[in-house]
Amino acid sequence: MSIPEKLTNLRAKMAEKGIDAYIVPTADFHQSEYVGEYFKARKYITGFSGSAGTAVITKDEARLWTDGRYFIQAAKQLEGTTVELMKMGEPGVPELTAYLEDILKEGDTLGFDGRVVSVGEGQEYADIAAKKGAKVEYHEDLIDLIWEDRPELSKAPAFSLGIEYAGESAADKLKRTREEMEKAGANAHVLTTLDDICWTLNIRGDDIEFFPLLLSYAIIKMDCMELYVDESKLDDDIKASLAELNVNLHPYNDIYEDIRTLDENTVVMVDPSKLNYALYNNIPENVKRVEERNPAILMKAMKNPVEIENIRKAQIKDSVAHVRFMKWLKENVGKMKITEMSATEKLDELRAEMGNFIRPSFEPIASYGEHGAIVHYTSSPETDVELKEGSFFLTDTGAGFWEGSTDVTRTYALGEVTQQMKDDFTLVAISNLQLGSAKFLEGCTGMVLDILSRKPFWDRNMNFNHGTGHGVGYLLNIHEGPAGFRWRYRKGETEVLREGMVITDEPGIYIEGSHGIRLENELLCCKGEKNEYGQFMYFDAITLIPMDLDAINPDIMTAEDKKLLNDYHKKVYDTISPYLNDEEKEWLAKYTRAI
Structure with missing residues (x-):
């Protein structure tokens, strides 16, 4: 059944129930960011498969709000659906609540399934409806009434x-x-x-x-x-x-x-x-x-000593797997057929060889060439392409080990890439290293420190359209609050950085139609010196994988930038080389050499 046909069926149910506008968020009954197949109602009714977005359907139109990570993907997936893309935060694009306030009329009914909307959202919708003389109906799951082959709730064992x-x-x-x-x-x-x-x-x-x-x-x-x-x-x-x-x-x-x-x-x-x-x-x-x-939100974000020890072990396992993957990729691209999907499978095979591997920790992002510009691209049999020399391959993936979850992004130059690509890559590396080297007083939030990653971009009148980093759960959600790095305030994600928190550092550049670059390390928040000025804090980069020197342009790096990269690469070699054979050690030495 096509999306326009599904929308026609939904509108019939809306008319039957007396509902004038119906909201379909990306959520389950538990406010989860990622949801099981049973709960993918927004994907069912719009065709957009990203992890974030809210649809509003009225008698005459359908609109989907999503953020900058998904603009390119959503635009492609919404083609021919009659669903209009609303690019959140872009000039001239109204917020969803402003749109509701504009379209609701006296006597209208605004509908949504109250189980998939948070208290705060529901109250906001009810306030808007009351202001316009409309009412709210939150007891109806209209999607369930038209979704004939809806998957069942999971029966998997705990x-x-x-x-x-x-x-x-x-x-x-x-x-x-x-x-x-x-x-x-x-x-x-x-x-x-x-x-x-x-x-x-x-x-x-x-x-x-x-x-x-x-x-x-x-x-x-x-x-x-x-x-x-x-x-x-x-x-x-x-x-x-x-x-x-x-x-x-x-x-x-x-x-x-x-x-x-x-x-x-x-x-x-x-x-x-x-x-x-x-x-x-x-x-x-x-x-x-x-x-x-x-209370559990902050408790679980501050990892205890046993969790931290385990997480370090998981990161070493994942880093060893990535080093072997990088070597394999560099040596075989152009000599054998490697695609986005087969490369992902190879990486997971190498992870499994490390022991205690449970599963990938999130849906892999493996994007070659212009696919890299789609921030949350997912390769499929329909889009899977062969990796060839002359462009970048971006892999944003994670592993769930018993020792903990990982979230790692690396971008690899396949063969010789253009000077502009090298400059872009180097800028991303500078940004990553500048944030990762931060020393700060206890009490800072990620909003205070985000400028360290943005400044290299903003100095060049550039930016990346997503947050710089998020907390990581221990065999739980890979995106875990309440701390993170972002320049804009977001309620619930601006917590003071505390000892034991694990947060990602992942700036990027995305050039539509050409390439995408992202480099992501996980950082452990640690206590440093305490003196008359207060308790100082610092980050320990626990992801230990080379940043591809084939794509680095040293000429646009300061002496400080080069030192940060060299120090990081020395740490990578010293920590990871004991787990490698002689040939792998020699290869790693080349890709962690001082510049």
């Missing part, structure tokens, strides 16, 4: 993460959470975010492709925890460990009715940004609500 990997028991995590509840004056905490629940209980699942998460809801009380999950996914060992924690099991969707039964003595702690609108509205009016950020 698994436990042992203390040798987690570094802290679930009992201790619950204790810390309850201490935060007590400080807030709450005796119950409603938790719906999958990574927070999995982190708290030291369990993982397989309900979202690439991300080891378990579909679940939870209510943490002072003496027990109510867990809403498909019990068939839990083996006897997991059930026994949960019972020891006084965790009571309930069917997955029962929380919507159970939460209505909370009595007036309950004080519920909720995070409006991490709770869906429908569940929030089922909390009885006589139950007091305390709005606080989920």
